[in-house]
Amino acid sequence: MTRKLQKETDITFHIRRYNPDVDDKPHWQKFIVHVEPGMTVLDGLHQIRETQDASLSMRYSCRMGVCGSCGMLLNGRPALACNTQIFDIASKALTVASLPNFDIVKDLVPDLTPLFSKHISTYPYIVRDDADEMLNPTGEFFQSPDELTEYLQFTYCIKCGLCMAACPTMATDPNYLGPQPLAQSYRYTKDTRDDGFNLRKKVVGGSHGAFRCHYAGECSNVCPKGVDPARAIQLMKRELVLDYLKLRKHRTKSAILGKPEGVKRRPEIPEAPCFTKE
Amino acid sequence: MRETKLWTWHIFTGIVILVLLGIHMITMHLDGILGWFNPAGGEAIDWANIVARAKLLIIAILYIVLLAAALYHGLYGFRTILFELGPRQGIQKFINVLFWILGICLFVFGTWAALKFYIIAHAG
Structure with missing residues (x-):
């Protein structure tokens, strides 16, 4: 894509303060x-803070579209402030506001607590039937490249909350789980190392779960990492329906591969720390 | 898991409606080509054809199945739209109960009408 050559100019930032x-x-x-x-x-917001109003609050960290901290509503569209060139979206004026569907902590800082609590409620981690193997591993869990591909794109989620801000169902039902937690529940359900579907289906198949999604698809449009949460939700619905109809395939559990033999840990690499939680 | 059950039936009734409305369209609009359920010949809405169809038990059964599928599918869709307005938990329960009662009442009434149609056709 060829970007239009732009000359430096003054642009009016309309910022929603609170x-x-x-x-x-x-x-x-x-x-x-x-x-x-x-x-x-x-950069523009930093300039405002440094030269005009130091009280302007915003959240940011990495400045390179990785940490997901600086999600904002830019010209009415959820986007990462660090990942958006001003000239790509504005020539004279630009509106900047906190992400919708979240309470405001101050100015441009949304309260993402509901996102994280909903995310945790969907068991976003590998759940195994064999707890002994988890605590005292005898080897690595095997996973083929094809099995990895089934969920790989959903692992790119950075939990920035843009999908939740763009979701029209979130706007009408604050208890709706939302695209991010639902996509992550699918990501772990499709992981061949995981046995947690029976736990997750109670949450994602509930009255505020996957079936509230209307497939507006805005979540996928705004994702800065190219994740497609709308697709994950539809695939999760399919898993739930197949499970209800007793047609869900029972996949083979990941084989446990033995630990590598004939290799020694290099002396400069320290031992792994002990478990911090029993 | 209740929502999964309701959604699965929503999809299933959608397929049933598609098939039964397909049969209806074929019967009504391809009468000159296929002539399904039109034993008297001519137009599908000719009196003789209507009476002949009314005498068929399979037609009465298809009416009742279509009624059940359409009621479930439509009321579930309407419930989804109402839930989109963000009603309180108590109102959601009320809508659920109301729609079940409304659906069952309409189904009983529609079934009675379909059977009556079948009985009258046989008597007359």
Whole structure:
């Protein structure tokens, strides 16, 4: 894609401000930012903080679209501020607001607590029937490249919350699990090392689970990592229906491969730490 | 898991409706070509054909099955739309109970009508 050559110019940032200690409701504030080609929205917000208003609050960390901290509503579309070039979405004015479907901590900082609590409720980790093997492993669990491919794209989720902000069902049902937790429940269900489907199906097949999704598909459109949560939800529905009809295939459990023989740990690499949780 | 059960039946009734409405369309609109359930010949809506179809037990059964499928499918869809408005838990329960009662009442009434149609056709 050829990007249009842009000259440096002034762009008006309309930022939705909200301080719960002072304000009754959010309000808009204008800032003029001198933008140069290559500047991201996060760069623009930094410039505002450094030169105009140090009280502007935002959350960010890696600045390279990896940590998922700087999710915001940019010109009405959820996006990562660090991953969005200003000139790609604005030529004169740009609106910046906190992510919808989440409470606001302050200014551009959404409260992502519901995302994480819903995420945890879907058992987003490998659940095994053989607890002994988990605690005292005798080898590695085998998984073929084809088996990995079945869920690989869903592992790229960075939990930024953009999909949850874009979801129209989330807007009407705050208890709806949402695209991120549902996609992760599918990711672990399809993992051949996992035995946790019977636990997860009680949550994702519930009244606020996968069947509330209308397949609007906005979650997949806004994902900055190219994950397709809408697809994961439909595939999860299929798993649930097949399970109800007793047609779900019982897959072969991952074989446990023996530990590698004839190799020694290099002396400069320390021993793995002990379990912190029994 | 209750939602899984309801959703599965929603899909199943959708398929049933598709098949039965397909039969209806074929009977009504391909009468000149296939002539299904039109023993008297001519138009599908001719009186003689209507009476002949009404005398068939399979037609009465198909009416009843279509009624059950359409009621379930439609009411489940309507329930989904209402739940989208974000009603409280108590109101959701009320909608569930109301729709079950409404569905059963309409099914009983429709079944009575279909059987009556069949009986009258045989008597007359």
